[in-house]
Amino acid sequence: MTDNTKIELKGVHKAFGNKRVLNGLDLKIEAGKSLVVIGGSGTGKSVMLKSILGLLKPDSGSITVDGHETTTMSAREMEKVMGTFGMLFQGAALFDSLMVWENVAFALTQGKRIKRAEARELAIENLRKVGLAPEVGDLKPAELSGGMQKRVGLARAIASHPEVIFFDEPTTGLDPIMADVINDLIVERVQDLGATALSITHDMASARKIADEIAMIYKGQIIWRGPASDIDHSGNAMVDQFVAGRAEGPIQMEVLKD
Amino acid sequence: MPTRFPRGGLGLNFLFGALMQLTDTLLAPVNVIGKSTMGFLREVGRLGLFLWVSIKAIAMPPYYPRLILEQLMRVGYFSLPVVGLTAVFTGAALALQIYIGGARFNAESIVPNIVVLGITRELGPVIASLMVAGRVAAAIAAEIGTMRVTEQIDALTTLSTNPHKYLVAPRIIAGVIALPLLVLVADVIGVMGGFLVSTQGLGFNTATYIQNTVNFLEQGDVISGLYKAAVFGFIITLMGCYQGFHSKGGAQGVGRATTNAVVTASIAILAANYLMTSLIFNNGTALN
Numbered sequence: 001m002t003d004n005t006k007i008e009l010k011g012v013h014k015a016f017g018n019k020r021v022l023n024g025l026d027l028k029i030e031a032g033k034s035l036v037v038i039g040g041s042g043t044g045k046s047v048m049l050k051s052i053l054g055l056l057k058p059d060s061g062s063i064t065v066d067g068h069e070t071t072t073m074s075a076r077e078m079e080k081v082m083g084t085f086g087m088l089f090q091g092a093a094l095f096d097s098l099m100v101w102e103n104v105a106f107a108l109t110q111g112k113r114i115k116r117a118e119a120r121e122l123a124i125e126n127l128r129k130v131g132l133a134p135e136v137g138d139l140k141p142a143e144l145s146g147g148m149q150k151r152v153g154l155a156r157a158i159a160s161h162p163e164v165i166f167f168d169e170p171t172t173g174l175d176p177i178m179a180d181v182i183n184d185l186i187v188e189r190v191q192d193l194g195a196t197a198l199s200i201t202h203d204m205a206s207a208r209k210i211a212d213e214i215a216m217i218y219k220g221q222i223i224w225r226g227p228a229s230d231i232d233h234s235g236n237a238m239v240d241q242f243v244a245g246r247a248e249g250p251i252q253m254e255v256l257k258d
Numbered sequence: 259m260p261t262r263f264p265r266g267g268l269g270l271n272f273l274f275g276a277l278m279q280l281t282d283t284l285l286a287p288v289n290v291i292g293k294s295t296m297g298f299l300r301e302v303g304r305l306g307l308f309l310w311v312s313i314k315a316i317a318m319p320p321y322y323p324r325l326i327l328e329q330l331m332r333v334g335y336f337s338l339p340v341v342g343l344t345a346v347f348t349g350a351a352l353a354l355q356i357y358i359g360g361a362r363f364n365a366e367s368i369v370p371n372i373v374v375l376g377i378t379r380e381l382g383p384v385i386a387s388l389m390v391a392g393r394v395a396a397a398i399a400a401e402i403g404t405m406r407v408t409e410q411i412d413a414l415t416t417l418s419t420n421p422h423k424y425l426v427a428p429r430i431i432a433g434v435i436a437l438p439l440l441v442l443v444a445d446v447i448g449v450m451g452g453f454l455v456s457t458q459g460l461g462f463n464t465a466t467y468i469q470n471t472v473n474f475l476e477q478g479d480v481i482s483g484l485y486k487a488a489v490f491g492f493i494i495t496l497m498g499c500y501q502g503f504h505s506k507g508g509a510q511g512v513g514r515a516t517t518n519a520v521v522t523a524s525i526a527i528l529a530a531n532y533l534m535t536s537l538i539f540n541n542g543t544a545l546n
Contacts, residue, residue, distance in 0.1 A: 055412050075420070082418040093413040096404075107417045110424075156417075166416075 005067075006031040006164060006196045007052060012061030014047055014220075021047045022058065023220030029164075034190055034197040036211035036228070038204070038242060040251065044220040045200040049168055052198070053087065054078045065164075083107075086162035086195075088186075090169040092153035094141035100152055101127070101137030107160040126155040129192075130185055147178035151185065158189050165190060167199035171206045183209040204243055207231070216242060218251065308500050315422035316430060325428035333394050333429070333495070334436030338443065340393060341386045345377070345444035348385050349451025352376055357460050369462065370470040373452035378445045378479040384531055386444040387437060387490035391523040395498035398429055399519035402502025403512035411503070426499045430492060437491030438484040445480060482538045489534065490527050497523035 007029040014022040021044045029035050039045050050056040052063055054070060063070050065081055073081065094103045102109070104126050105119035114122070124134045130151040141149060150170065157165055170186060171179035183206050190197045190210075201207055207214055208228060215225040216239050224236040231243055241249030353373050360366045402425055405411050414421045449471060456462040498519045505515035 050412070053412075053416055055415060079418045079420070082416055085416060087413070087416040089409045089413060091408055093409040095410055095413070106419075110417065110419050 004030045004032075006065070007198070008062075008064045009048070009052070010062040010064075012048070012051060012063060013059045014044075014051060014056065015059055021220050022051065022061075024061070025217070025221055027215065027222055029196060029198055031196050032194060034187075034199070034210055034212045035215060036199045036201060036207040036213070037215050037217050037222075038202060038207050039200075039217035040202060040242065040253075043217050045217055046168065047220075048217065049166055049198070049200055053085065053166065054082070083160070084163040086157035086160065086165040088150070088153045088157045088165070088167045088170055090172055092141070092149040094149055094152055094156070096141055098141075099137065100139050100141060100144070103141065103152060104137070104155045104159050106156060122159065123155070126159045127152070129158070129189065130155045131181070147174055147181070150174065150178075150182055154182070154185055154189065158193060161193060162195060164196045164198065165193070167197065167201070167210075169201050169203075170199060170210075171201065171203045176205075179203065179206060180209070182206075186210050202242075204231075204245075304504070305500060308503065309496065311422050312426045312430060312496065312499070315420065315427040318423075320423060322424060322428050325424070326431050329428045329432030330436055332397070333390070333432045333491075334439055337390050337393055337436070337440055340389050341440050341444050342447050344385050344389050345382065345448035346451035348381050349373060349377055349448035349453075350455040352381065352448075353452035353455040353460070357456070366460075367470070369452070369456050369460070370467045371474040373456075374449050374471045374475050375479060377448035377452070378475065378483050380483075380531075380535070382444040382448050383441045383483045383486040383490060384527065386441050387487060387494065387527050388524055390437065390440065390491075391494045391497075391527060392520055394433070395494045395501075395519040395523040396516045398495060398498025399502040399505070399515045400512055402499055403505035403515040406503060406505050407508055407512060421503075426503075429495045429499055433491035433495030434488050435491070437487040437494070441483055441487035442480075445483065485538075486531060486534050489530055493526045493530060494523045497526065 005028050007027075009025055009027040012022050012025040013020070023044075025044065025048060027037075027048070037045055037048065047056060051058050052065075052070075054073070058071060061071075065084075068081070070078060070081060094100075095106070098106070101120050101123040104123035105114075105116075108114040108119045108122060109116060120137070124137050127134065127137055132148065132151055132155070136144070136148065136152070141152065144152065154170075167186060170182055174182060186197070186199075187210055197210070199207075199210060208231065211228040213225065214228050214231050215222050216236070217223070218238055224234055224239045226234060231239070234240060234243075237250045241251050247253070353369055356369045356372045356376075357366055360368050360372075402411070405425070411421045411425070414424055453467055453471070456467055457464050501515040501519040501522070502512075505511045507514075
């Protein structure tokens with residue numbers, strides 16, 4: 001059996017002061033698959049994602065991409081790995097000082113040193129792929145609505161044809177219709193590129209739509225993982241509570257009451 | 259959970275508790291000093307590390323000439339009005355003060371000499387740099403701080419772009435180039451301020467004033483000020499970038515970073531000015 005693993009995390013620990021956020025997290029992501037990690041706020045989703053991206057350094061444990069350990073890589077080696085990644089941030093994280101097309105073409109003009117005229121054409125093409133008109137390219141990010149910013153963020157994430165695309169809460173802050181538009185775009189673009197996708201979200205509608213597999217994180221560990229179709233009969237009380245969105249259950253929120 | 263003491267009676271427990279409380283009270287100031295010292299050392303270490311990474315980013319490719327030019331405009335060109343106005347008023351006030359002081363021992367004629375010396379060696383570099391610190395360090399900290407809290411700096415990293423090379427290096431290079439040029443302008447305008455007040459208000463002869471200024475001025479007076487300006491430009495942009503890079507906690511954090519950038523840059527400029535003046539004073543002949 002051939003090993004099809006794209007990214008693997010083994011025993012990853014990360015703490016901030018006394019607060020342990022990742023607690024020996026193990027996760028394997030297969031090439032060409034879309035894995036969605038669900039979990040409540042403060043369970044370690046974002047820290048896990050930032051650790052994979054090299055934005056945070058784990059205290060211990062191993063993270064490999066295509067079998068190469070990234071936790072001990074030099075900044076230059078990590079930059080090369082980053083070249084194979086695309087990322088859609090929660091707030092889109094578009095550069096305010098640049099025009100929309102410059103944002104989309106950023107990886108092409110900076111990393112691949114493609115000429116501006118050619119990069120502009122490619123940026124417009126990518127904007128079209130996420131349903132935005134070429135005129136949008138000449139606007140500043142501040143002139144766009146939240147949904148349009150997310151679509152520009154997606155266009156930027158796919159512009160350099162990444163092997164892996166990360167989505168951080170892709171539908172947070174959007175109305176249900178726009179959220180569904182973004183979900184459809186994510187599915188289309190990921191399939192189009194044949195890329196591996198890792199998303200973190202607490203939006204179950206989004207998870208159902210974009211995932212091949214779903215994993216649930218709780219207190220810095222993966223407590224359940226299975227095909228997206230199994231999410232409604234996971235056999236795990238915590239997953240059931242999260243999916244149903246119930247306050248009562250094994251997961252207790254720390255809420256002070258009078 | 260309360261500490262459990264061995265059986266020995268309530269009196270002994272009470273005495274032990276009181277002793278612990280007294281020790282805590284007595285050691286409280288030491289605790290505060292210790293925490294402040296650790297915090298200060300941590301900050302110095304972090305700044306040192308940031309400085310090292312920034313210097314490496316400046317020295318190693320890739321370079322961003324378009325961004326350096328853009329920053330030169332922001333740091334240098336757009337600071338010209340504020341620096342010019344500050345210099346002209348400082349030169350004018352200096353001429354008046356020297357005239358009053360000089361009159362006490364019939365040495366009013368010394369005004370052109372002291373004005374040109376004071377402006378080029380001290381006031382030009384310091385006043386111009388403090389004004390630029392208020393304008394530029396704050397702007398840099400606010401811009402980079404906002405980029406930090408909106409994840410734009412993380413986005414740069416994920417787009418295979420080193421944020422130190424893309425954001426910090428162009429600003430520092432622009433600061434080191436722009437400040438000496440600004441100070442040169444401040445020197446000329448400051449001396450002109452003194453000249454205008456002296457010739458129009460204090461009865462100095464125009465030709466004699468210019469003659470005295472030119473004869474008294476030495477190359478080292480101007481050059482020492484320009485050296486200082488380059489260092490101040492480095493300090494201003496470094497502090498702006500450093501505070502912005504480490505801002506956290508949303509809008510309030512960005513506001514705090516902006517204030518800290520101006521305060522730390524201003525204090526560092528004044529401290530560096532003293533150190534450099536001492537060095538130049540001790541090796542005065544080298545620059546004269």
